[in-house]
Amino acid sequence: MRGASAAQTVSLVKALGFTDVVSIPDGESRHLYQALLDEPTIQLYLPTREGEGIALAAGLWAGGRKPFVLLQNTGLMEAGDALRGCGVGPSIPLLLLVGWRGYPGALAGALPIDSAYPYTEPLLEAWGLPYRRLMGDDDLGVIEEMAALAAESSKPAAVLYGYGFRP
Amino acid sequence: MSMERLDLFRALAARRTDEIVVTTMTATLQWPLVSSHPLDFDFLAFGMGHAADFGLGLALARPERKVIVLKGDGGLLMSLGSLVTMGRYGPPNLLVLLLENRSYEMTGGQVFAPAVEFVTIARGAGVDNVERIEDLSGFEAELARLLTEPGPHFVVLPVTNTEPLPSVSHTDHPTRVTNLRRALGVDSDAEEA
Numbered sequence: 001m002r003g004a005s006a007a008q009t010v011s012l013v014k015a016l017g018f019t020d021v022v023s024i025p026d027g028e029s030r031h032l033y034q035a036l037l038d039e040p041t042i043q044l045y046l047p048t049r050e051g052e053g054i055a056l057a058a059g060l061w062a063g064g065r066k067p068f069v070l071l072q073n074t075g076l077m078e079a080g081d082a083l084r085g086c087g088v089g090p091s092i093p094l095l096l097l098v099g100w101r102g103y104p105g106a107l108a109g110a111l112p113i114d115s116a117y118p119y120t121e122p123l124l125e126a127w128g129l130p131y132r133r134l135m136g137d138d139d140l141g142v143i144e145e146m147a148a149l150a151a152e153s154s155k156p157a158a159v160l161y162g163y164g165f166r167p
Numbered sequence: 168m169s170m171e172r173l174d175l176f177r178a179l180a181a182r183r184t185d186e187i188v189v190t191t192m193t194a195t196l197q198w199p200l201v202s203s204h205p206l207d208f209d210f211l212a213f214g215m216g217h218a219a220d221f222g223l224g225l226a227l228a229r230p231e232r233k234v235i236v237l238k239g240d241g242g243l244l245m246s247l248g249s250l251v252t253m254g255r256y257g258p259p260n261l262l263v264l265l266l267e268n269r270s271y272e273m274t275g276g277q278v279f280a281p282a283v284e285f286v287t288i289a290r291g292a293g294v295d296n297v298e299r300i301e302d303l304s305g306f307e308a309e310l311a312r313l314l315t316e317p318g319p320h321f322v323v324l325p326v327t328n329t330e331p332l333p334s335v336s337h338t339d340h341p342t343r344v345t346n347l348r349r350a351l352g353v354d355s356d357a358e359e360a
Contacts, residue, residue: 020227040232045227045256047220050249055217058254059224062208062344064353067224085214090340155339 003028003163004137006035012140013068014041016147018095019032020060021160023044023070026099028164032070035167050075052080057094058086068095068147073120073160083156088127093150096129096158097143102160124158131158169325173264176201177306179235180262182314186232186233186262188224189349190288191218192273194237194266196333204349216245219263223253226261226319228352233314236263240285241271246289250321258284267325289321295301299323 020043032063036044047053050071057067087094102117124131132142142159150157180201188196191210210218220238271277289297296318329357
């Protein structure tokens with residue numbers, strides 16, 4: 001089944017000890033956003049732009065919390081300076097859940113191809129950010145894998161979700 | 168009216184005890200002239216315009232401790248939306264001191280739009296406690312209140328600078344974060360993501 005379960009995802013990030021999520025949601029993450037909003041043990045913050053959100057998450061982490069960031073690939077592109085300065089540069093192990101806008105359409109051969117699609121993976125690679133793809137419930141283990149890798153490497157790591165989260 | 172920035176910093180340093188102080192841009196050059204404290208955090212080159220966003224995260228994570236952000240008005244223009252986020256989530260322990268010189272001093276003093284009214288913008292963004300203090304005597308008179316009264320507070324301070332600026336000389340970024348977490352008693356092994 002395409003798209004991971006929002007409920008299972010929330011259970012997983014809760015079990016992994018995440019305390020906060022900073023998110024500008026996209027259409028594909030709306031069910032996950034709502035499920036996170038409904039989870040009392042995880043505090044959700046909605047900033048106005050993604051760069052601001054990454055700096056906010058970095059401050060939370062520096063203060064001893066364990067946040068992750070939920071954003072769309074277009075927001076990741078906007079947040080480049082903050083990701084450099086508040087993630088990669090100072091070795092802050094932020095987990096990023098990144099919506100891959102354009103992936104379903106490109107896979108289906110729809111034209112025109114959303115320009116957000118082809119730049120996403122090269123962008124992550126250019127920043128040296130390790131990432132795994134999340135396409136459905138069978139892939140949910142990549143969240144734990146990338147969270148562990150971020151902690152071990154003291155660098156951000158990403159999970160790239162190609163389909164919208166199901167409730 | 169305005170106040171000399173270094174005098175403002177001296178007044179703040181004289182009253183500061185265990186607050187976290189986040190600085191950015193030219194404040195990172197002059198704050199060390201008056202303060203050497205484990206809870207000083209130099210945000211220079213961590214992300215243009217995002218010092219207060221980082222400070223907001225710190226304040227939310229450490230509600231028992233005041234977080235003071237010293238940032239410039241040019242930096243605020245790079246992330247005006249952050250005022251909306253501060254208005255929504257800003258906790259009582261956050262104090263943002265906006266150093267208003269109406270220019271990008273760090274890059275040579277280029278002047279930006281002269282009509283910008285930061286008090287009005289902050290109030291319109293939903294920040295509860297917004298004020299403007301015009302001179303050093305006013306700042307000294309209000310400082311004790313600002314350090315103890317529940318906020319969040321956003322204070323606009325018109326500043327000048329006639330002192331030569333020290334050159335940029337900073338520790339590397341991971342060390343700055345490690346030192347701050349150590350000063351806060353955060354167990355980095357246990358808390359990493």
